[in-house]
Amino acid sequence: MMKKENFFLKNKTFTIFGVLAILIILAAIFAPVVSGGVDPTAGDLSQAIEPPGPGHIFGTDKMGRDIYARVIYGARTSLVASFAIVALVFVVGLILGIVAGYFGGIVDIVIMRIADMMIAFPGLVLALAVAGIMGASVRNAVLAIALVTWPKYARLARSLVMKIRHRDYVDAAIVTGSKTFYMLYRYMLPNALPTLVITAATDIGSMMLELAALSFLGFGAVPPSPEWGLMLSEGRAYMQSAPWLMVFPGLAIFVTVVVFNMLGDGLRDILDPKTE
Amino acid sequence: MSKKQLISRMLQIVVVLIGISFLTFLLTYVSPGDPVRHMMTASGTMPTEEAIQEIRQEMGLNDPFFTQYFRWVGNCLHGDFGNSYMLNKPVVTLLAARLWPTLKLTIFSVVLMLIMAVPLGMLSAVYKDSWIDYLVRGITFLGISLPNFWVGLLLMLVFCVKITLFPVISSSGDFRSMVLPSLTLAIAMSSKYTRQVRTAVLEELSSDYVTGALARGVKFWKVLWFNVFPNSLLPLITMLGLSIGSLLGGTSVVEVIFSYPGLGNLAVSAITSCDYYLIQGYVLWIALIYMVINLLVDLSYYFVDPRMRLKG
Secondary structure: OHHHHHHHHHOHHHHHHHHHHHHHHHHHHOHHHHOOOOOOOOOOHHHOOOOOOOOOOOOEOOOOOEHHHHHHHHHHHHHHHHHHHHHHHHHHHHHHHHHHHHHOHHHHHHHHHHHHHHHOOOHHHHHHHHHHHHOOOHHHHHHHHHHHHHHHHHHHHHHHHHHHHOOHHHHHHHHOOOOHHHHHHHHHHHHHHHHHHHHHHHHHHHHHHHHHHHHHHOOOOOOOOOOHHHHHHHHHHHOOOOOHHHHHHHHHHHHHHHHHHHHHHHHHHHHOOOOO | OOHHHHHHHHHHHHHHHHHHHHHHHHHHHHOOOOHHHHHHHHOOOOOOHHHHHHHHHHHOOOOOHHHHHHHHHHHHHOOOOOEOOOOOOEHHHHHHHHHHHHHHHHHHHHHHHHHHHHHHHHHHHHOOOOHHHHHHHHHHHHHHOOOHHHHHHHHHHHHHHHOOOOOOOOOOOOHHHHHHHHHHHHHHHHHHHHHHHHHHHHHHHOOHHHHHHHHOOOOHHHHHHHHHHHHHHHHHHHHHHHHHHHHHHHOHHHHHHOOOOOHHHHHHHHHHOOOHHHHHHHHHHHHHHHHHHHHHHHHHHHHHOHHHHHHO
16 A cells, blocks of 8 residues: 555656546546536527526537537547547557567568558548548547558557567577467567557547547537537537637547646656656 | 669659559548439439439449549549549649648748747757746647647637637638638647757757857857757758648648638548549649658758768
């Protein structure tokens, strides 16, 4: 118990933002409770475009839907989708990178040339095209962003594997008869894992931003689902008469991204003492 | 960069273009949207099934995948990227008309960004660990987490709606209409660059030649401007190249917000209306421009960094 206390005191950034991140996640999980049982998609046209006040603390939108409930429920989409992207690119990048680095030769050439191709291209453009062509949905937006992000992870994993690939202890393990899968699992994976975890943790925030941008452009979440980027885009038309429609969803994105970025930085400081 | 490297880089560009063209063509081929249906509904007619099939046949949309792909690539090589279904004009003409506004916007926002980031980054490095440094670092941290479309909307709310200083719709593309879109992009980028400048300047400040110059009694500000600053520009150039490239594609969000007549805005409406030739043409052009800019940046090292010339 004593040791744990020290850990949290020593890593204040990590602790503070870890708690905040958990709060956001809890708010998303218990959205029905946190929003006071208000349905985020049920509108009441008699209460359309009401400014923030006692009844609706963040106001209501053009359909009379409660903005506060929508912002809280929006955390679900944003968190689930960004975690899905990060998990997807992490797993795909890790596997392809390790395989490319370990086997080398033609496998390496094929995987890395595909990765180079994706990197040699502005990511958002391709993500836009892919998400748009496949049709607007959160799932497609996740796939589109994952498609343009995995090469970064594959390259990283590959370079980490290449560093130890021809060390004596690796060769020794092969010579003494370790199976290929065992080599990948016991030698290559642990070597690549820490750096990739750090990268993934610091990427969650930017994935949220990209996702919100796609939804904002109409290539992500579809109405009437509560999603922050989509809410901003819906609120745009009412900028003059109802600025709260775009203030609160934007604030929600901003705060969440700050918390997860800080958490990622905190995690990096713990796992990688070399920086700073 | 040696001649051999240059040739291999150019070959690489060609390979990437082939890959990208294949990928986008495949995507449009398997996509659920039907361009003919879109075209008909856009013109307000309710098409019969036979009419749709007839037009598909006419346009060659029923041909096997590779026949379509190679026909399209062949046409592209002859400079014909097809006609936009939506606007009924050649894709090349449409893209060319939008290229300059986007380029203008990109350059202007990079300039604005440098005006903000370079002094802030240098101040932060020179007064390391003072309150200025903490303030700048705090601001840049928040800045990285700001969604650029939100910044754009807030700027619009303040400067167009509350005090009507700038037009809400920037469709004219003149200077006044460029101010807010480029300010949005510049704010979004400046945080990253401020940090980069700070790191680069700090690194230079701690090197031996600075200590030496100061020990010989050279004024600090002189060292900062004539030695440290030029040397810390190098890493900045690489980043600038990448930024300009991705800005050309990444301005779409901001262009849509401000209704700016640029490439990104065109692309978004092309994607929404399943305008396949336009999407394909756009993706290919952006890829080409992006890679050429990166190549130019790498070549520019040759002029900026004398060490590269010696290696020759």
